[in-house]
Structures are given as C-alpha cells and as structure tokens.
Amino acid sequence: MAFFFAQALLFIIPLLIVALAGLFSEKSGTVNIALEGLMVVGAFCGTFFVSKIQEIGFLENSPHLLLIVALLIAGIGGALFSALLGFLAINMRANQVIGGTALNLLAAALVVFLIRQLQPIYDDFGTVIGSRGDISYNPEVFRLGTNILMDENELKGIGDFFVYVFHNQAYLTLYIGILILVVTTIVIYKTKFGLRLSACGEHPEAAQSVGINVYKYRWLGILISGFLGGIGGVVYALPISVSFDGTVAGYGFLALAVLIFGQWKPTRVFLAAIFFGLFKALSVTFFKFDFINEWILLYPNIPFGTIFKILPYLATMVVLAISSKTSRAPKASGIPFNFKGR
C-alpha cells in the first residue's frame, strides 16, 4: 500500500506542475497545446545537465542542490521554447492549436536529434561509429531517504507509513510541486499581477481600456507557462527511469485534461491530478495488491493488465463528461488579441 502511494506521487506531482503551467497561459488567453513539447524540452535540458554533472563527479555530496539547478535550467529551456509559441500566438495572431502542434512536433524531433548529435560514440581510433539514443543518469541519489533503507513490508503503524511515502521514497520535487501550487494560488487570486492576467484571458478589450498592456501579460503568461512546463518535464522524467529517450508518453496532453477537469482553478487542478495519478499508479502496481491477485487467479480469461492500463483514461473521460457541462474556461482563451489603438 505504501509503495502504491509512493508511486502515485511520482505521477501526481508532474501532472500538477504541468497543469499549472497550462493554467498560467490559458488564464492569460493563450491555449497551450504545446505542453507536451515544453515537457520534452525541459526534460532534455534537465537530464542532460544532470547526466553531464554526474559524469564529471561534481556536486556529488549535495544532490539536492544539483536537482534544483537542473530544475532551473529545465525551466529556462522551457521558457525559451515557449517564446516560439508566444511569437506565433501573440504577435503573429496565428492559430494557436496549429502553432502548438508544430511546437510539439518540433520538440520531439529536436530533442531526439540533440540527444544523438551531442552523444556520439567513438571507436578506439576516435572516429564516430554511432550515437547514443538516450541520456542516462542515476536518479537514486535524489531520493530524500537514500541513507535510511526501509522495506515496504517492515512498516509499523501510520508513522512509518508517512516517513516511507513522504521522506524515504520521496524526492525534493514533491515539496517543490506543493510550493508551486501554493504560490500559484496566491499569485492568481491575491496579487495585482494574477488578477490582471485573468482579465486578459477573460476580456482583453476591457483590460486594454483600463490601461493594462494585454500583449505584455500574455507574453508573461506564456513564459511562466514555459518555465513551469520545463520543470514539470524534468520532474516527470528524472525519478521514473534511469534514462531519458526523448518522450514523455503523452503526459503534456494528460495535464491538459487535468487542467480542464480542474476547471482552471489551482486547488481543483490539484485534486484532479491526485485523481488521475492514483489510477495511473494502480495501472503499474496492481499486481502488488493481494485481492487483485486473487481476482486474476479466479478469472484467468479477463485481461486485467489491459483493464488497469485503460482505467485512468476511461475514468478521466467519465469525470470530464460529468464536469464539462458547466465549463469555466477563460472566455477569450484561444482568441488572438488585436490592439486597434483607439
């Protein structure tokens, strides 16, 4: 059970961060379908940095500092990449869905290309004979409880459970994710910046008429979105494997679904991410549950593996069908703003 929750956190936190990334750009009035691409770019920047630093053995004794620097680099990479979308959507007033799709394709191709181009394999004579298809790194050092090994079956009581899930198996990214959630909630609802940002997404002409520079706020929204999207990419890719091969398995699109399911509100987005993450964790850890194993033995003809794999998607569909009737999307989201200088 504890392992299940520890796994679920690995899905919940990146979903939360990337959905909040989408929140910033949609609140400012730009549909960000390029979240997937932003994640890929961020994951590449972060994991490549970690891989290189671990290779030369720098910062070996302070892995958490390394992680924070990697997150910042991933964020900057994502922000730079999202500037391409900003130029397209805000300055050129092009179709944002097409632009976002183009950036998703570009990110996927560019990252695989860079992974190959930056990691050539040499033979004994120094000539290039090929290239590595993935970035490898050691994610174990980033675990908060690396020194205290605790087996899942030896947990006693609720205290041990919490220590196991929120410290031993957890990464620093868990707390960074929660920090981002708190800061986002405060920024969106309690600051001048957040309220102006929302105004640009709800009614840009009205915002313009009271002297708000809509272009500036939309640009800031997209850049913050890129920064968080990049961070989300590395938060997803780093703990889940020992190598990054250039894909994030559709997580950006899932985050978009979480954002819609969360009705563009930070706290509801968090709940939506938890909902989806629990189902997703179930699909990879269902064989750890005794009662499910009993079912599998009882009904050998039912493909439980497939059912648990599609369950998160089906559950999200059902919930979206229930909650989308009263959609509270920012009203001007997806509509280019044209300043006519009245």
Added chain:
Amino acid sequence: MKKIFNSLLNTIKKTAAFIAKVAKKYFNLFTKEAKKIGQKLYPTWLKIKKSDSTTAILGALLAIVIGLTVGILLMIVINPSGSLIGIGRLLRGFYNEPKGALIGFGEMLAQATPIIFTGLAIAFAFKTGLFNIGASGQFTVGLFVAALIGILGDKLGSFQWIVAVLGGMAGGFLWGFIPGFFKAKYNVHEVITSIMFNYIALYVVNGLLKSPFLKTQVVNGATNRTVAVDQAARTSYGFFDTLLPNSGLDISIFIAIGTAIILYIVLNKTVFGRELKGVGLNRHASKYAGVNENKSIMLSMGISGMIAGLGGALLILAPNVYNLGTPYSIENTIMTQGFDGIPVALLASSNPIGVVFSTLFVSYIKSAGEAMQSAGFVLEIVEIIIAIILYFSAFALIMTQNLGNIKKLFNRFKKKKKDSDETNNLEVKAGEN
C-alpha cells in the same frame, strides 16, 4: 540569261510580297483573337489571383521555402564539412535509393499512402471545425479489425479483402464517433477525448492481439508481432507489379487519391458537406438555420475516423515487398501515422486534393532521411525541417493575406515621396523667379 534572272527575281519578289500580305492578315487576325481570349480570361485570372486557394498555396510554398532555408542553415551550423553532400541528398529525395530511383519512387508512394489517409481524416475534421488529434487511435482500430478479419476470416473466400476493408472503416468510424459523441452531448473538447482514445485504442488492441484466444500472434521466437494476413485478404498490386516491381506499392494509393476526390466533392458540392462545414464555421448560426448540430459533429468525427480506419486497414492488408505481407508489431507507443497526418493536413490548409500533394512533398523529403544519415546527419533532421515548415505555415497564410496591405502601404509611401518631390521642385522654381 539576264532576262531569266530578272523574271526569277520578280517572281520571288511577288511571292515574298504575297506571303508578307497573308502573314500580316493572319497576324492581325491572331492578335485580335488573342485579345478577345485575353479579355475573356482576364476575369478568371483575377478570380484565381484573389481566391483563397491561391493564397493557401502561396502560403504553403512560402512556408516550405522558409522551412527548407532554416533547415539547411541548421545543417551548415551542425556539420559544415558534410553539409554540401547532406543538402544535395536532402533535395534529391527518393533518387538516393541505392536500388534505383524507380524502386525509391514506389517505396515513397507506398509509405505516403497511410499518411494521405490520416491527413485526409484530419483535414476533413478541420474543415468541419474539429481538431481530430485521435487519428492515430482510429488508424490503430481500423488496422486491428482488418487484421482480425484478414487473419481469422478464412471462410470468406474472395470476399475477405473487401470485408476486411469495410470492417476497418467501421472500426475507425466507431473510434471517431465516440469523441464526437462526448463533444456533442457533454461539451468535452475533442482534443482531450481523442487523445485519451489514442491510448485506450493502443492498450486494448495490444491486449487483444496478445491474448491467446485470438491466435493472431507469432508464437515461435521472441518476436512480438502478429502474423501476416491471408493471401486472399491482401490488396492487389495492380499494374505496379510490372511497372514498379519490388517496391511494395499496391493499388491503395489509387484508393487514397479517390478518397481525396470524393471528400473534395462532398465538402464543396453537396448539401451534406456544406452543412458540416457550416457547423464548423458557426455552430449557433447553423442551429438557427435548422441544422442538427449535434448530429453533424458526431458524423464529422465518425467520417474522419472512418477515413483514418481505412488507412489502417489498407496498411495491414498491404502485400508489401515480394508479397510477404505486413505484420503489425505490438509496441507500447502510439502509431506515428496519426501524428504524421497533422502537418500534411495543415500544410494543405485542409484541402483534400492539397493533402495528396503535401503528403507527397513530405514523403519526398523523408525518403532522403537514410541517405542523409550516411552523410553524417541524424535522421531526425528531416522531422525538424517538417516541423519548422509547419511552424511557418501557421502564419505564412496571414503573411500572404496581408501582402496586399503591404503593397498599399508601399504605394502610399511612394506617393508621399513623389508629392514632397513635387513641392520641392515648386519651391526651387519659386526661388528662381
């Protein structure tokens, strides 16, 4: 002697004068007729010049030129020494094929065919105001149904192929219809639904193909793929067997082109197509005009899925090189054909006929990939170029639409300059006096 010479000269002079006279007459007639034809054609020319498709084609060409330029610059930056060979190979496309350009051409067409189908599916949905990003899932389901019928439907005899194709279309229709249903009834955005259904299709199809009771999986060895479909279920080579042998090309390319033409006619010349397009342009206005918009949305997504499913069915039924068949390898990644359809649909501004050409262009560039790899470039450079082309095509359309405005601006600027020049001259004259 002189007499004969003079008379000869005279006759030559006379005939020359006659020829000149006749030529002049016919030349006058010709210019008159040409002027008439010109006057007749001029409005058509104006129409062509101002039509949307001209702007779209110009926009796409502009995007292609910019995209190729950026890609070539990128190649020069990455690998300056090998760039010349690389650029040459990029532009040569299928001519790089070591087995000969003819086989290369056939292989290119064979690989373009599924992408034409997914491109058409996405373009059709786009024309009706929907973004069908789930073409991949619909493609997979179509492929799965066709594979089932093609592998297990031995009793169908000579009908096996057509039943498999129709089954694939039905599967694709269902997989497109569901997101349409969610959009129409529950207001869930079709992008989210169709992405979810990509994954559901992937896992369900893989689970079913792996399950023992279907007997579709190759058992011996570690290969994780299905067996090829039965001989009777394979698509005919047509005359490509003799024309472009050993390239794997079959008649499905004609089915693809036929589908494009049918879609063009349906969208532009039928009431049904106009209604679907109307719902895409303005849902509420169409509702007011008496169109059942929910039904339209569901049908649009369904038809879009059906086209993608047809593509999937024809992929698995393809006889391939040497009539070996096309086994489906069971992998945990979404089929790429669905996503490859997006750039070609957008590059063609969702015009079904245009999709055929944009797919051929993209396939041409892609067929250079392997040859470029041996020139020291990573395969993905081609994908990057295509993505850059798509990025620029997103606003190339706006740029070409505003070309007229830029011209006007330029003319106004010129006029102002002229005016100021004239006033200067006047001042000079006044000074002289």
